[in-house]
Amino acid sequence: MSIPINLVRGRGVGSGRPRQDSLCLRGADSKPVKEEPLSQARLFPRSLEEGLGFEYAMFHNQVENRTVCILQGGPYLQGIPGFLHGGAIATMIDSTVGMCAVLTGGAVMTANLNINFRRPIPLCSVVVINSQLDKIEGRKLFVSCNVQSLDEKTLYSEATSLFVKLDPKKTSP
Numbered sequence: 342m343s344i345p346i347n348l349v350r351g352r353g354v355g356s357g358r359p360r361q362d363s364l365c366l367r368g369a370d371s372k373p374v375k376e377e378p379l380s381q382a383r384l385f386p387r388s389l390e391e392g393l394g395f396e397y398a399m400f401h402n403q404v405e406n407r408t409v410c411i412l413q414g415g416p417y418l419q420g421i422p423g424f425l426h427g428g429a430i431a432t433m434i435d436s437t438v439g440m441c442a443v444l445t446g447g448a449v450m451t452a453n454l455n456i457n458f459r460r461p462i463p464l465c466s467v468v469v470i471n472s473q474l475d476k477i478e479g480r481k482l483f484v485s486c487n488v489q490s491l492d493e494k495t496l497y498s499e500a501t502s503l504f505v506k507l508d509p510k511k512t513s514p
């Protein structure tokens with residue numbers, strides 16, 4: 342594995358505490374009605390107490406448009422006993438390919454995410470998510486990734502994704 346550059350963020354570095362985010366509240370018609378900080382809002386992968394949930398650090402290579410995530414899924418992320426829940430894996434895949442897309446294309450949202458779960462990931466093991474931008478077509482960014490063991494001997498999951506750059510002319514995504 343080549344050495345990634347540019348630490349993005351994650352638990353294990355910095356303060357390690359969840360940060361507050363702002364939310365854009367939307368009415369029933371999905372139009373923005375009010376924007377205000379919500380003290381309880383947290384980035385989803387940072388929503389569990391340290392050591393129990395998503396423990397990760399991400400690194401982005403701006404030259405190669407690659408993002409690497411080192412992840413340890415904690416005990417609150419259990420699915421089948423002893424193994425990570427598929428939704429937790431999907432969350433970190435979405436976050437990693439999402440980070441790659443955001444740092445490449447700016448404001449984007451996930452439009453499509455396809456995951457093949459090849460092998461179960463043991464709870465509390467450390468895995469590596471390697472993602473890279475495959476191509477850009479207009480507002481569409483195609484990003485793929487795999488999830489492997491640290492020694493790269495076990496392929497746990499593979500995924501492809503589509504991110505769409507938000508259109509500033511539209512009032513809501």
Ligand SMILES: CCCCCCCCCC(=O)SCCNC(=O)CCNC(=O)[C@H](O)C(C)(C)COP(=O)(O)OP(=O)(O)OC[C@H]1O[C@@H](n2cnc3c(N)ncnc32)[C@H](O)[C@@H]1OP(=O)(O)O
Pocket residue numbers: 384386435436437439440443449450451452453479480481503505506507508511514
């Ligand atoms: C730890 C740090 C993490 C930081 C990263 C966070 C990552 C997390 C990201 C997310 O999870 S975002 C939340 C989940 N995603 C959503 O809730 C998105 C819901 N969908 C939407 O809001 C809109 O569908 C979307 C903004 C994605 C696109 O709407 P638009 O109206 O801007 O797109 P439009 O319909 O004009 O289509 C633009 C192009 O994309 C294509 N497209 C749109 N949606 C598609 C789709 N689902 N599948 C395939 N193609 C799609 C569409 O065909 C078209 O292709 P062409 O330009 O070639 O004509």
